[in-house]
Amino acid sequence: MKNTIVTIALGGAMALMAGTASAQTLEAIQAKGYVQCGVTAGVPGFSAPDADNNWSGIEVDYCRALGAAIFDDADAVRFTPLTSTERFAALSSGEIDVLSRTTTWTMSRDTGLGINFAGTLFYDGQGFMVRKSDGIASAFDLSGAAVCIESGTTTELNAADFFSANGMDYNPIVFIDQDEVVKAYEDGRCDVYTTDSSALAAERTRLGNPDDHVILAEIISKEPLGPSVRQGDDVWLNIARWTLFAILNAEELGVTQANVDEMLGSNDPAIKRLLGVEGDFGAAMGLSKDWAYNIIKALGNYSEMYERHVGPDTAIGLARGVNALWTDGGIQYAPPIR
Amino acid sequence: MSTTNATKEISFVREEMLPEMPAPSSVVGPVAWIRSSLFSSPGNSILTIASALLLLWIMPPLYNFLIGNAVFIAEDGAACRVEGAGACWAFIWSRMDFFIYGFFPAEEQWRVNIAFALGLVLIVPLMWPELPFKVVNALAFFVGYPIIVFILLSGGMFGLTEVPTVNWGGLTVTLIIGLVGIVTSLPLGIVLALGRQSKMPVIKSVCVMFIELWRAVPLITVLFMASVMLPLFVPVGVSVDKLLRALVGVSLFSAAYMAEVVRGGLQALPRGQYEAAGALGLNYWKSMSFIILPQALKHVIPGIVNSFIALFKDTSLVSIVGIFDLLNTVQASNSDLNWASEQQAVTGYIFAAAVFWVFCFSMSRYSIYMEHRLHTGHKR
Numbered sequence: 001m002k003n004t005i006v007t008i009a010l011g012g013a014m015a016l017m018a019g020t021a022s023a024q025t026l027e028a029i030q031a032k033g034y035v036q037c038g039v040t041a042g043v044p045g046f047s048a049p050d051a052d053n054n055w056s057g058i059e060v061d062y063c064r065a066l067g068a069a070i071f072d073d074a075d076a077v078r079f080t081p082l083t084s085t086e087r088f089a090a091l092s093s094g095e096i097d098v099l100s101r102t103t104t105w106t107m108s109r110d111t112g113l114g115i116n117f118a119g120t121l122f123y124d125g126q127g128f129m130v131r132k133s134d135g136i137a138s139a140f141d142l143s144g145a146a147v148c149i150e151s152g153t154t155t156e157l158n159a160a161d162f163f164s165a166n167g168m169d170y171n172p173i174v175f176i177d178q179d180e181v182v183k184a185y186e187d188g189r190c191d192v193y194t195t196d197s198s199a200l201a202a203e204r205t206r207l208g209n210p211d212d213h214v215i216l217a218e219i220i221s222k223e224p225l226g227p228s229v230r231q232g233d234d235v236w237l238n239i240a241r242w243t244l245f246a247i248l249n250a251e252e253l254g255v256t257q258a259n260v261d262e263m264l265g266s267n268d269p270a271i272k273r274l275l276g277v278e279g280d281f282g283a284a285m286g287l288s289k290d291w292a293y294n295i296i297k298a299l300g301n302y303s304e305m306y307e308r309h310v311g312p313d314t315a316i317g318l319a320r321g322v323n324a325l326w327t328d329g330g331i332q333y334a335p336p337i338r
Numbered sequence: 339m340s341t342t343n344a345t346k347e348i349s350f351v352r353e354e355m356l357p358e359m360p361a362p363s364s365v366v367g368p369v370a371w372i373r374s375s376l377f378s379s380p381g382n383s384i385l386t387i388a389s390a391l392l393l394l395w396i397m398p399p400l401y402n403f404l405i406g407n408a409v410f411i412a413e414d415g416a417a418c419r420v421e422g423a424g425a426c427w428a429f430i431w432s433r434m435d436f437f438i439y440g441f442f443p444a445e446e447q448w449r450v451n452i453a454f455a456l457g458l459v460l461i462v463p464l465m466w467p468e469l470p471f472k473v474v475n476a477l478a479f480f481v482g483y484p485i486i487v488f489i490l491l492s493g494g495m496f497g498l499t500e501v502p503t504v505n506w507g508g509l510t511v512t513l514i515i516g517l518v519g520i521v522t523s524l525p526l527g528i529v530l531a532l533g534r535q536s537k538m539p540v541i542k543s544v545c546v547m548f549i550e551l552w553r554a555v556p557l558i559t560v561l562f563m564a565s566v567m568l569p570l571f572v573p574v575g576v577s578v579d580k581l582l583r584a585l586v587g588v589s590l591f592s593a594a595y596m597a598e599v600v601r602g603g604l605q606a607l608p609r610g611q612y613e614a615a616g617a618l619g620l621n622y623w624k625s626m627s628f629i630i631l632p633q634a635l636k637h638v639i640p641g642i643v644n645s646f647i648a649l650f651k652d653t654s655l656v657s658i659v660g661i662f663d664l665l666n667t668v669q670a671s672n673s674d675l676n677w678a679s680e681q682q683a684v685t686g687y688i689f690a691a692a693v694f695w696v697f698c699f700s701m702s703r704y705s706i707y708m709e710h711r712l713h714t715g716h717k718r
Contacts, residue, residue, distance in 0.1 A: 041657075041660060041662075041666060041669070041670050042669065042670030042671075042672075042673045043673065044673050044674065044675045045675075048670060048673055048674065049436060049441065049667075049670055049671070049674075051432070051674075051676065052444070053435060053436045053439070053440070053441055053442075053444065054441075055441075078502055078504055078505075079441075079504065080504055080580075080660065081504075081660040081662060081666075081670075082660045083658055083659065083660055085562075085566075085658075086562070086565060086566045086659060086660065089566040089567075089569075089570070090565075090566070090569075092570070093566075093569030093570050094569065094577070095569050095577065095580070179683060186680075202673070202675060202678075205675055205678045206675075206678040206679065206680065206682070207680070208419070208421070208680060314675075315675035315676060315678065316675065
């Protein structure tokens with residue numbers, strides 16, 4: 001009974017806070033002059049300090065896009081590095097305005113934590129890395145393999161699901177720490193190393209001879225990583241969501257950082273609407289007409305952000321895969337701006 | 339006997355002293371030293387041989403890793419990825435800016451340098467007992483310096499660009515947290531220790547409660563409370579700086595420990611000292627500051643410095659609430675793929691350990707020096 005009262009009181013307090021915060025996030029941001037963005041303390045390609053001690057990564061670029069949309073200044077962003085345990089509390093307490101921190105969009109998080117996901121910035125999924133010399137071509141050949149896994153993660157559960165669903169045995173070798181997992185794989189204590197494929201790609205570059213290892217094509221779990229905002233402020237949710245859609249639409253329409261000024265003169269009505277030449281789509285969000293133009297001018301479209309931080313030419317070297325646009329065989333799909 | 343001898347013919351009497359001979363090699367010299375300190379008994383001989391073998395076994399690979407095969411100069415991680423390469427010092431060197439300043443903007447880093455230099459200028463004469471103007475110096479260091487550093491680093495006035503505390507990082511933040519913790523915990527701890535011995539029930543119980551509460555919770559919990567829970571309780575829009583919250587948490591936490599160390603010193607004093615101070619007609623504060631505390635604190639210098647060192651090392655715990663102290667900058671850089679190699683993380687941790695060692699070891703040497711200086715018959 002006592003617990004119920006506490007829960008109700010806490011829920012009430014949360015609701016009250018959410019209520020008072022309603023529709024005010026944008027005003028508060030405009031008043032303070034910057035967007036406060038929660039990021040990781042260092043996941044290469046997503047958000048990590050670069051050689052010049054600036055935050056860099058695809059998730060960082062998303063935060064900068066918000067700054068560009070609101071202030072026409074991609075540097076009007078401040079970054080708060082967060083650990084995975086404190087990220088949601090930091091968002092609900094108002095310490096940050098948007099959480100862009102390799103966070104998987106799951107039902108319980110979306111419905112139970114008082115947050116809303118704005119979309120999917122990067123479709124990740126769990127994969128397998130094996131030694132090339134073992135001649136394994138597919139994850140379905142892994143029956144009986146010794147698998148190195150980090151304990152207490154969804155990775156461990158996903159692997160168990162995958163092997164039992166396909167009627168294969170495996171021998172899990174579990175470690176507490178990611179570094180230990182990699183070390184064990186390197187020392188040959190197991191045949192397979194499994195974790196999210198973006199992390200697999202990053203860890204592969206660290207190995208003695210990266211070319212001796214291959215990442216198998218099969219992805220066994222869904223890990224859509226996306227930015228999230230506090231529940232209860234729909235204006236701010238719209239801005240967070242359409243910032244993401246704007247960079248996706250820009251790629252689809254072929255608008256890049258380099259040609260965005262030329263594109264202002266384009267005859268394509270979709271491009272005209274995107275860049276604010278025709279119509280005023282920013283007004284309903286409390287932004288200027290050229291909000292999307294400012295984003296693309298400062299940071300480029302989705303493909304440019306991807307290639308800059310996680311694409312094949314970077315140290316991480318991830319092919320677009322499922323993150324390609326729907327027109328190129330991927331699943332990145334943005335509703336139209338009209 | 340002597341008379342009979344005197345009459346006899348003496349065949350040889352040495353008139354002058356023999357020149358001093360060097361002591362036999364069985365008593366002095368390297369051989370004797372080895373014999374007496376390394377092989378004085380069969381048991382010691384076995385231990386010596388075992389230790390020598392252990393060193394032979396450990397030292398060459400350690401030397402090869404740290405110096406012999408280490409990569410000192412390189413453009414990127416490729417040089418460190420070769421087979422058999424040792425520590426990747428080039429990685430540390432290239433990220434040194436980040437380890438010292440964190441995200442502090444490059445064009446503003448002179449401000450941090452000035453703060454470091456000013457601190458050095460103030461703290462060296464303060465710790466050098468022979469130099470004069472101790473009171474002025476102490477005031478400048480404990481009152482003026484924190485204010486100047488705060489203005490210098492955060493900016494936003496006197497034409498300095500504002501640098502929010504989330505951009506502070508690296509060794510700068512480690513030193514800020516360590517120094518603030520040390521400087522506030524000692525006076526606070528003394529007050530709490532005196533309060534705990536007070537005869538006034540309210541003061542006494544408040545102090546006991548404070549000390550026992552803070553001592554009973556782990557520092558990690560305190561930091562989590564400060565960084566995660568506190569913002570939920572304060573009204574929306576009011577936000578206390580995250581670094582400040584951590585500073586307050588660390589200071590209060592270490593003050594509770596300090597109070598118990600100081601109380602140990604107070605209890606070690608014989609009752610006669612208190613009574614003598616009273617007999618001289620000194621009031622409470624005078625007897626404390628002239629008679630009791632100078633003796634009590636001297637007794638517990640090792641304990642105080644012990645707490646300081648523990649506090650300085652505990653500052654690395656702030657990395658779990660996302661504050662970029664030295665350890666966190668090292669950890670973040672360990673995932674820098676430009677320098678990706680097997681030894682990257684190990685090299686980073688060795689560097690962090692070395693920096694902490696330098697500071698903690700200096701503190702412990704200074705405390706030994708102070709003990710020698712102040713000892714007046716208590717030393718055993």
